[in-house]
Amino acid sequence: QKEVEQDPGPLSVPEGAIVSLNCTYSNSAFQYFMWYRQYSRKGPELLMYTYSSGNKEDGRFTAQVDKSSKYISLFIRDSQPSDSATYLCAMSTITSGGGADGLTFGKGTHLIIQP
Amino acid sequence: ETGVTQSPTHLIKTRGQQVTLRCSSQSGHNTVSWYQQALGQGPQFIFQYYREEENGRGNFPPRFSGLQFPNYSSELNVNALELDDSALYLCASSRDRGSSRTEAFFGQGTRLTVV
Numbered sequence: 001q002k003e004v005e006q007d008p009g010p011l012s013v014p015e016g017a018i019v020s021l022n023c024t025y026s027n028s029a030f031q032y033f034m035w036y037r038q039y040s041r042k043g044p045e046l047l048m049y050t051y052s053s054g055n056k057e058d059g060r061f062t063a064q065v066d067k068s069s070k071y072i073s074l075f076i077r078d079s080q081p082s083d084s085a086t087y088l089c090a091m092s093t094i095t096s097g098g099g100a101d102g103l104t105f106g107k108g109t110h111l112i113i114q115p
Numbered sequence: 116e117t118g119v120t121q122s123p124t125h126l127i128k129t130r131g132q133q134v135t136l137r138c139s140s141q142s143g144h145n146t147v148s149w150y151q152q153a154l155g156q157g158p159q160f161i162f163q164y165y166r167e168e169e170n171g172r173g174n175f176p177p178r179f180s181g182l183q184f185p186n187y188s189s190e191l192n193v194n195a196l197e198l199d200d201s202a203l204y205l206c207a208s209s210r211d212r213g214s215s216r217t218e219a220f221f222g223q224g225t226r227l228t229v230v
Contacts, residue, residue: 032217043221044158044205046218046220095171100160100171102148102163102171103158103160103216106157107155108156108157
């Protein structure tokens with residue numbers, strides 16, 4: 001079982017719809033949760049991050065973390081064709097001694113917004 | 116504020132050869148992390164450099180090595196290239212090693228093809 005599971009899609013929705021993207025994880029040590037957007041042949045772009053459980057809103061984007069269920073979500077309201085991209089969830093831990101173990105990513109969900 | 120830049124954009128190498136990839140970190144950032152992204156997969160952590168020293172490493176063999184320079188730019192070196200090394204190599208810079216857990220800003224990547 002991979003540490004982070006994410007449905008690769010594709011997920012196709014009409015313009016203006018609310019999009020729900022999700023990841024599940026198995027490592028209870030994850031404390032920080034990020035969402036990245038990646039356009040074809042580009043590097044990932046950080047959308048937002050949250051720490052531990054709860055919700056965070058930024059414009060049309062809302063991130064939710066439920067640590068008890070090991071489940072995170074990203075909601076996109078009023079979706080636009082320009083939102084069509086691959087959405088990657090990423091997670092990280094608090095390490096002792098400052099050493100890094102990097103971000104652990106899901107495979108990404110390919111999202112298509114139909115005009 | 117300049118972003119993260121990587122060079123070259125694309126590269127084709129023969130199995131067994133060596134390759135060096137370069138990354139200029141974002142202005143004001145002293146931490147650089149390298150990731151490998153195979154087609155259809157999420158990025159995988161290779162290692163991180165903080166103030167010119169390796170600060171953590173993922174599950175990659177020793178033929179993957181790196182450097183960070185006093186201006187915080189970085190190099191990724193891969194020796195004895197294998198066909199499975201074909202991937203998009205991503206560099207991410209962060210303000211410091213702590214913020215690398217939440218705010219890592221990626222370059223556009225170097226697409227390496229090993230034939």
